[in-house]
Amino acid sequence: MSSFLEVKDLSVRFPVESGVVHAVNGISFNLESGKSLGIVGESGSGKSVTSLAIMGLLKESSAQISGSIFLDGQELVTASERDMQKIRSTKISMIFQDSLAALNPYFRIGKQIAEVYQAHNKVSKADAKNRAIEMLDRVGIPNAAKRFSDYPHQFSGGMRQRAMIAMALVCNPKLLIADEPTTALDVTVQSQILELLKDIQKEFATSIIFITHDIGVISEFADDVLVMYAGRAVEKGSVVSVLTKPQHPYSWSLLSSIPDLNSHVTKFHSISGMPPSMLELSKGCAFEPRCDFKSHVAGGRCAMELPDLHSLAESQTQQSRCFLSNSDREELLVPRQFLDK
């Protein structure tokens, strides 16, 4: 089956006064129709820039994009703004983290949704309104016809995120990019929103790219995972394999940082050091300065040479960007609490 979305060697650079910010450096991934991909990584790892590049929302004047993004066989990197306007919302939609800021405070929520529907479909105002109410109802807004006329600040955080989802889905897109949609919500609401997204994915057969820095969310949600560090994929594979048999030291660290409810730890694991400056790409592995296992690779190779993203012997689907040999990995593979989950 051919992939619905194919991102090949995508790089995004932002020239700034003090140099060039290498935000994304050669990311490739495929997403099949109806599947979901989780992209994990810390702030500044290039997750959001990748998704904005897919949406074509990066400013041409400030971002240099190379590589290719194929959606349904159409190249998006070179597509005109006019073509992108047609693609947005009908083929790809995006929901954002901070729903209060992401909804226009001056317009009624229902109107904002209806506006999107009307922009892409030749329908009357009344039809667009009905469609908006239908969508609000679908995402679980009680009394949708009445809440249509509310302003964003009258909705609770969870309801706003539901409204964002309604707005993103109003034109039946094939792909939904969710950029940390649950980060600003409390845990119970967070799980409700995740449930909603799951339901919707089933119902509409939408592919979802789920961007988060919360690995727990990914485990619940995605089919595949892409772990990003400093604008590069350091590990990718199916959710089960990456979460149960992570192969990259960065993934190990991320997973070890999840506190265990069952043990009485007083100190949480943290990754020492800071993420690297994106202004200068290191010759070697970007994670090398913070890696606890670099001494296992002979001759300081980690600092000198960038490892490839390569398949692992036991699994063809899982790939990792690390010089550690498979036997080393087996040995080092730290027992981790998440394995029980």
Add this chain to the structure above:
Amino acid sequence: MLKYFSRRLISALLLLFFVIFVTFTLFMAVPADPARLSCGKTCSEETRMRIRHAMEIDLPIQEQYLRFVKGIFVGRTYNKESVEPRKCDAPCLGFSFRSDEDVTQTLLRRAPVTFSLALGASIIWLFGGVLLGMASALRRGKFIDKAVQSFALFFSSLQIYLIGWVVSLYLVIKHHILPTPTYVSPFDSVTAWASGMLLPWLTLAFISMAGYARLTRAGMIETLSEDFIRTARSNGLTKTRVQFRHGLRAAITPIVTIFGLDLGGLLGGAVITESTFGLKGIGTLSLEAVYELDLPLIIGTVIFGAFFIIMANLIVDMLYAALDPKVRISK
């Protein structure tokens, strides 16, 4: 909403009372005897006393104040008991010392000039300023942005009496490109009214436009970086729709506020503009009143101006509630 409105209205009325009180007190504090001022150079003690009585300034001060306030709100009659009582309808601001004319009538006679000037100029500067600011914000860093910025800096540094006179000299007197500024009632002839006011409108508008262009530019640039603009774009709305419907809508709120206040201030009299172009409006009236120490007229123009500024504030508050859904709901 009604509660919000009535609360604002009450505070506006209180403020107006306060202004009346202060103006009246200042009037009383002036060490000039109004009767002497009005009875000319050869003034016998007897005439002076008679005038004092006719003006009702021989009464105790608190009585004078009460009558003054009463005059404003319900009207008053001077020298009720005498053979020739003088009626003054509300809002009564007394009679001029110089012309003996009813101050309210004088103000009303001069007001259309000021109103024409203020409304015409403010509409030009509002639309011009917002358009220039938009153009500038949308082409940030480009030629048009720099041009607008220099234009704004240039005009906001100029004073109206300077460009007013320079423009009058070259465009009206020497080259007859623009008609001489005069006031013709728009009810007599709209074209004569517009052409007579054109020069004052443009001069006043260009100077104020600069500020509005800058304000719009800053507001638009800030708004365009908001998350909801990104959302609108991510929903595939067209550029124009994103910029005008979503962008300008958010950026316009503070501009409307300032516009209301500026307009309110201008309605109370544009002293410099009016005197630069020799227009007989409230502004020049207040100048004349000051030169001639015509106290009732001074008080009249002050209260008149204060009234419009207070009203403008009230309207801006109302508009704000209409423009910002958050204000609308919470009050």
